[in-house]
Amino acid sequence: MILKRTIGLLSVIILLFNLISCKEKEAIGSYNMSLRGFVEEKVDITNIESISDIKMIDDDTIKLIGVDNNLKEIVLISEDKGKTWIEKEIESTDLKKDRIFFLNVFNNGDILAIDGSENTNEFILIKDNGSIKEVNIDDNAFSRITVSESNDIIIYDIYNIYIYNLKDGKLKKEINLDDEIISICTTDKYLMVQTIQAVKKYNLNNGEFIEDIEELQEYVDGDITYKLKLFNGSKEDEFFLVDSTGVYSVDDENYNINQIIDTNAYLFNSSEMELSHFLQLDSENFLAVYYGEDGMEMYTYSYSDELANKELEEITIYSLYESESIRQYSAQYQNDNPNVVINYEVGITEDSGQTENDAIKALNTELMSDNAPDILFLDNLSSDDLINKGMLEDISDIVNSKKESLFENILDVYFTEDKIYSLPLRVKIPVIFGGEDIINKFSNLEKILDNKDEINNRLFGTYSARDILNLMYNINNDKLIENNIININEIELFLENIKEIYEFEKSNIDEDSYNNYLEYAEQMSSEFMKQMSEVYLEKSIDPIEVLRPEYSMDIGYISSFYDLANIYTAMQEDENLTYNTYAGSNKFLEKDIISITSKSNKKEIAKDFISYVIDKKSQEINNYQGIPINKEALLSIYNKNLGNDNLGGVGISGEGYEIDLDIKCPPEEEYNKFVNIVNNLSSPINIDSYVSEVIINTGEEYLEDEISLDEALEKINSDLEIYLME
Structure with a gap:
């Protein structure tokens, strides 16, 4: 036995x-x-x-x-x-x-x-x-x-x-x-x-x-x-x-x-x-x-x-969509503050039947009433709109008290003069990974198009129209909608470029693999396939995949210290591999954007909660939702893993090859290189989930030749025009 x-x-x-x-x-x-x-x-x-x-x-x-x-x-x-x-x-x-x-x-x-x-x-x-x-x-x-x-x-x-x-x-x-x-x-x-x-x-x-x-x-x-x-x-x-x-x-x-x-x-x-x-x-x-x-x-x-029989204090946290991170922050805070009860409200759930527009209107009404939530997570919400309407509280006293332990370059983005109304608890960093020559030739969308014919294999490892749209939308959306104005020319160029990449990806997939994908997709519900595809919106970098001979590079986000360890491990297998921020930019995707509502009647507890979740202890939790904004927490995570050559294992295989790797902690030089990247972040990727859904849904129809480009642009313009005017 x-x-x-x-x-x-x-x-x-x-x-x-x-x-x-x-x-x-x-x-x-x-x-x-x-x-x-x-x-x-x-x-x-x-x-x-x-x-x-x-x-x-x-x-x-x-x-x-x-x-x-x-x-x-x-x-x-x-x-x-x-x-x-x-x-x-x-x-x-x-x-x-x-x-x-x-x-x-x-x-x-x-x-x-x-x-x-x-x-x-x-x-x-x-x-x-x-x-x-x-x-x-x-x-x-x-x-x-x-x-x-x-x-x-x-x-x-x-x-x-x-x-x-x-x-x-x-x-x-x-x-x-x-x-x-x-x-x-x-x-x-x-x-x-x-x-x-x-x-x-x-x-x-x-x-x-x-x-x-x-x-x-x-x-x-x-x-x-x-x-x-x-x-x-x-x-x-x-x-x-x-x-x-x-x-x-x-x-x-x-x-x-x-x-x-x-x-x-x-x-x-x-x-x-x-x-x-x-x-x-x-x-x-x-x-x-x-x-x-x-x-x-x-x-x-x-x-x-x-x-x-002890009296409990109650506060309410609101987010538009349910979030595992918010549950984790709430659980940890309540563990250390058992006299506090956190009620968590969600604007849109699976069976609520509400659109984002409906939920946001209901939230705005609630924020002006005496029943306003105390803490508001602004992911998928417009902070500028809420600040202009006076619905958010200045939290500069909390942030300034912890400022030295935080990445100040990220905080600076959120200060208006000497006031700050919200800040992200974590950030994701879009990067491109591959050989040094690949990094130089394919560092942004335009270069990918210019140089794609120089390779005979796959770019991203996906040949789903929706996956490619999701992968490329967030990191290329800054020109599509500016100041609530639709830039239809940029949207046209974006869709044309993505279609060219989509056709290229399909041309490098053998017919059996493509048919297997279509068969799998047909067996799954359309809703399930959509859920799978949406992972690409914030896809974590997967550097191990670049070791496959059929892959040229990978684009995704560094979402945790372990993504950095994965990058370093792959680089040890091939000395030509390296990484850089997408398009060499200082962009970051803001996550878990926290604020206090001006109508809250529990502001002291709400401030204590924010002070708690930006502190080192709370920020050390690795929830894979982003790099902590507390630099002491990031250093502590690194030091806890320093010298560990077995942070887990990963294996890939294909025709004629099989690779098994132990994930290694990067050395100080590699860690410092990454911290330097974080220290230079200064431009948040602004995401409006309703806008992205309209462009991606319509773009998928265009990529799949279900509608023409003119029809796609007309549909996008029609769906967004009224929404952006409200």
């Missing part, structure tokens, strides 16, 4: 195209004050490297199995709700402790383990009295194992689940899924499986599928921070669901959902820690185990009447 023992975090599959389902103006969570009435207390278990499993084996005893700092399997017992732990020795003459691997704890305290002596790697059951029983399971490879409430053994990987009978080791049922498995849990009768698409229910006795649990679908669809997990409950007919809003108990028949803890105020919602174990100790006490970059941490949660 080949043992694949996983210690630490389970991998989480992140869907770029998962549609968000939430109600219009829906808060991040429910805020019953009693749900924040818990004391979060860290447990000192510094001698433990990792935890394999943890269970309540009776009303007073918790049993933990894991590995200590010497990588020795260890058993710990707690009889005081997890506050203190005592090591328990296993008395067995047959056990070779240096060859044992603990896996799971059964409800009665028995331990499922692997006996690695003599390289047999057989499943065994270690009883409390030290006796050992063989478990005759014939399974040759596995990655994740758990035991059910009914003492079955469940082995699963990304797509498959195997349910074994403990008594005879026979396979009761093999379950094969089309969607990736994120987590599983069991009740006395049922197996619940969380995939990337749904929570599925199976009969635990025979493994037969029962249904997708529709009552939990909103939690799956709304999991944009990838916090959702399932855990076994404390009762035989319930299980726990934990996500970014709370801990919920769910009964396994009627799916009644009861929120137990508001997770916004605790580490459950930390962007730096991942919950791996959750345990209810009694009605007022809980235990959680987290893993992060610095290893494992355990916390207890004890109910406190004093906290539960």
Whole structure:
């Protein structure tokens, strides 16, 4: 048997195209004050490297199995709700402790383990009295194992689940899924499986599928921070669901959902820690185990009447579209300020039926009322318009107090004389990556057109009309709309140029590849393909792709320190590769643009929130949404990774080649080169999402020869003329 023992975090599959389902103006969570009435207390278990499993084996005893700092399997017992732990020795003459691997704890305290002596790697059951029983399971490879409430053994990987009978080791049922498995849990009768698409229910006795649990679908669809997990409950007919809003108990028949803890105020919602174990100790006490970059941490949660009755302060944050970043900022702030409740309002949701115009008009009305949100994220909104109408508060006192730690060249863009009304928390930098000769010849749209015939392979690695439009629109849009005036001549030139590039890309794709793409596109819904394509609007640079012989260059954004590490790693494979800003410009894409509304009646808390999110601690969070504007945070991220030649791995393959690379941290010289680029940024890429949608939608019709160029220009002019006059 080949043992694949996983210690630490389970991998989480992140869907770029998962549609968000939430109600219009829906808060991040429910805020019953009693749900924040818990004391979060860290447990000192510094001698433990990792935890394999943890269970309540009776009303007073918790049993933990894991590995200590010497990588020795260890058993710990707690009889005081997890506050203190005592090591328990296993008395067995047959056990070779240096060859044992603990896996799971059964409800009665028995331990499922692997006996690695003599390289047999057989499943065994270690009883409390030290006796050992063989478990005759014939399974040759596995990655994740758990035991059910009914003492079955469940082995699963990304797509498959195997349910074994403990008594005879026979396979009761093999379950094969089309969607990736994120987590599983069991009740006395049922197996619940969380995939990337749904929570599925199976009969635990025979493994037969029962249904997708529709009552939990909103939690799956709304999991944009990838916090959702399932855990076994404390009762035989319930299980726990934990996500970014709370801990919920769910009964396994009627799916009644009861929120137990508001997770916004605790580490459950930390962007730096991942919950791996959750345990209810009694009605007022809980235990959680987290893993992060610095290893494992355990916390207890004890109910406190004093906290539960404490008065809470509420503020409201608004954004036009739902944002994972805003959830992260809010979660971290609430973790450190548990007396503050952040209500998060979203202007446009999937099922709201509103257009951007409708939502912006509704927001303007709200901003003039006493119900105005306190904090406004201006992404996809016009800051100039709101400033001119007096709807935003001057935040220069906050910014000036932190100015020395921030990239002042970026701040200068947002100052009007000595006042500043908004600033981006992060920025993305458009760059082009390739050989030095490629960089010189293809550094902007005009040069790409002038030199495209000099190469016989692909430019961007995409041959979708919409993908190319999305990729090139943001970084070339500055001439298309100026001062709310349509520059129809520039739009005409832009569409003609993009069509020429599109035709060139298609000419360098073999017919089979193109037909495979069309077949794939036909199988997918048009909405799904649109979601996929929109990734190109803010496509992160993918330098590894340039190592493919059929690719000449890559255009995209540096959106995090790890993009820089990817660039450096690719450059180590080919010394001719380099990068530069697109068109050699000082442009940047502003992200998470934050402001305070002038009508807010919680300005002090709102200012404290902004001060918090521009500080080093908050800015160090890597959410892949851009480079932090706090230069101390960027340096700290770099220093934490300095000298690390294994920041992850990446592999590419094709006909006749296969490349596997370990991502390396760049040296100081390369880091300083990048910081110099950031220090010279001075020109934000102004995006109006309604305008871009009109031009890209119409441009796609033109590129696909569905309408003529004149028809496209007439349609664009007609759709935008009234909108830009309002």
